[in-house]
Amino acid sequence: MTVTGTEHLDGIESGFEHLRTEVRAFLSHESATGGFVPDTDSWMTGFDPGFSARVAGRGWLGMTIPTEYGGHGRSPLERFVVSEEMLAHGAPVAAHWIADRQMAPSILANGSEEQKRRYLPGIASGRSFFAIGMSEPDAGSDLAAVRTRAVDNGDSWTITGTKVWTTGAHLAHAMVVLARTDGQPGDRHSGLSQFVVDLPHPDIEIRPLRSIDGQAHFNEVVFHGAQVPAAALLGKRGNGWAQVMGELAFERxxxxxxxxxxxxxxxxxxxxxxxxxxxxxxxxxxxxxxxxxxxxxxxxxxxxxxxxxxxxxxxxxxxxxxxxxxxxxxxxxxxxxxxxxxxxxxxxxxxxxxxxxxxxxxxxxxxxxxxxxxxxxxxxxxxxx
Ligand SMILES: Cc1cc2nc3c(=O)[nH]c(=O)nc-3n(C[C@H](O)[C@H](O)[C@H](O)COP(=O)(O)OP(=O)(O)OC[C@H]3O[C@@H](n4cnc5c(N)ncnc54)[C@H](O)[C@@H]3O)c2cc1C
The missing domain is CATH 1.20.140.10 (Butyryl-CoA Dehydrogenase, subunit A, domain 3)
Known part of the structure; x- marks a missing residue:
């Protein structure tokens, strides 16, 4: 379906009723057979790799990833239909949510061919979970103030700093980290870069932060001079700000x-x-x-x-x-x-x-x-x- 922006929304939706019916039938079956217990905020707290694998088995992860990278080449509207049903039914989608929502499009837009082949098939098959490494103790709303630094060693990078509120880092297979590679924090938007860092890592400490209900869904993540390969750089050196803004568009x-x-x-x-x-x-x-x-x-x-x-x-x-x-x-x-x-x-x-x-x-x-x-x-x- 081609969307030009002028159509009536009902017309846009009507093409996907079959998909919606399929997702609803799957969710009814899952919840009736004990596959999950519906709950609120399930996209942040309902971490269930088994459920994610079953969703992937239906072709509902990596829907917008091209088939050459293990995805399904479908549209954001079809993904919207699946997401909406999963959320309304309180299904436990947290394990794959971040990877599927923002890391797949971000790697597709900015990643090297090697990164696309390495990470995208795992996201589409529900085997690769990601964390977001943006916020820091003094840089949340003001993301341009990040202090985490990555130093170029030629064939590797050394990352030092602290990230905070990192949802699911303790369970993720990788984290996309925003770090300063050039200049000073005062340089604001210039000199920032992104890295795809595999987890766990011997020099990355992941400490749980407990929320008011006693659960630990997010973390403080400390990089103690962690070495990552040169190939971990995501996109262009110094282009981190623009890339993060693109990623946030998907996140929000x-x-x-x-x-x-x-x-x-x-x-x-x-x-x-x-x-x-x-x-x-x-x-x-x-x-x-x-x-x-x-x-x-x-x-x-x-x-x-x-x-x-x-x-x-x-x-x-x-x-x-x-x-x-x-x-x-x-x-x-x-x-x-x-x-x-x-x-x-x-x-x-x-x-x-x-x-x-x-x-x-x-x-x-x-x-x-x-x-x-x-x-x-x-x-x-x-x-x-
Ligand atoms: C449940 C949860 C999960 C999260 N998961 C992640 C994650 O996985 N990865 C990650 O990187 N981050 C994550 N975050 C962090 C989140 O993005 C930040 O908390 C958020 O961006 C706010 O930053 P801050 O906490 O530093 O607050 P601050 O920036 O210190 O803001 C404090 C208050 O000041 C206000 N304020 C700040 N600047 C302005 C301004 N210019 N104008 C008006 N008001 C302003 C804010 O609105 C806020 O009310 C998570 C947060 C929560 C609550």
Whole structure:
């Protein structure tokens, strides 16, 4: 399907109903046979390599990677359909999420032929998981301030520095690291480069950081003068800033930026259908559903723009800002509108899901770029000074 950007969104979607039906049947079977227990924020916390392998077996990983690199040569819109269903059903997609979402397109765009052949088939077959090495203790929103340094030894690089909030680094097979190769932190956007670093590595220490629920999904990663081969450089030396901006476009633009808590809404709706809803609960459900639908249309437009080969940065920033706010509002609305008491243990799966969602709400508007930063991008994109 060719997307020009002028079509009606319904027309764009109608071509993929068969795929959607297939994914739904797969997920129903998986959840009915104990393949997974639906949960919120499953794209960050639901790490299940077995599930990832089964998804890969259906051809739903590396969908947009060309077949010559082990992928399936399909469109971002088809990938959107699969992602949306996985997220709405709370499937455990965390193991492959980062690799499939942003590392595959980044390696495709910037990688050497050797890197493409080395990493892309593993991503498409659900065997190669990645971590994102951007943030540092003094460089989160202000990524240009990274201090991690890579020194050129001719046939290798020596990397020294500390990354933080590195999701899944303890389980990943590789990490893409943003480091300064030239100049000083004051040089800002120039002198930065990216590296694909295989993990584990004897001189890279990965220390768990525990979140409020006691789980350790992210890490502090310390590079103690870690040597990596010259071939680990991703793209051009000094072009790291532009490459990272391209990678962030993929990181920020997907439906996970408004669907993290959708499994809670679905579970609550099923609960109300079974037990009966008050007029107030109906109103809350209707309001949340209307907001989700509007967000879905915006998110679908982002996928359509990507399919057309355009860069919908401003729209993606807008969807992430409004969407991640919605994710938290949804949790609070369900909590306030029901007699449910959030409990981390016990037999009530809805109460457990609510507890998990409440504890995760603070991260929604931070990860992948805070809402304040996104609003800056939107304002600049709209020409507001
Ligand atoms: C769950 C989770 C997972 C993450 N996973 C990863 C990962 O895998 N890899 C990775 O590299 N990073 C990861 N991060 C880090 C994330 O990208 C950063 O937390 C985020 O970019 C903010 O950076 P910071 O924490 O340094 O906050 P800061 O930049 O210190 O910001 C603090 C506050 O100041 C505000 N602020 C900062 N600058 C401005 C400005 N110019 N204008 C207005 N307000 C501003 C921010 O909005 C924020 O509210 C993760 C974060 C979370 C919460």
């Amino acid at each position: 633009s997907g439906p996970e930026r408004y669907l993290s808590t959708m499994p809670l809404l679905r579970a609550w709706a099923a609960h109300l259908a079974a037990t009966g809803a008050t007029p107030g609960q109906r109103q809350t459900l209707g309001t949340l559903t209307a907001r989700a639908w509007a967000l879905r249309r915006m998110s679908l437009r982002v996928a359509a723009e990507l399919t057309a080969g355009r860069k919908p940065d401003v729209l993606a920033a807008m969807v992430k800002d409004v969407g991640s706010t919605f994710e938290g509002d949804l949790v609070e609305a369900v909590r306030a509108s029901s007699a449910l008491v959030a409990r981390r243990g016990g037999a009530d799966s809805l109460a457990r899901m609510l507890a998990h969602s409440v504890l995760h709400t603070p991260v929604f508007t931070l990860r992948g770029g805070t809402n304040e930063i996104l609003r800056g991008i939107v304002a600049r994109g709209l020409g507001v000074r």
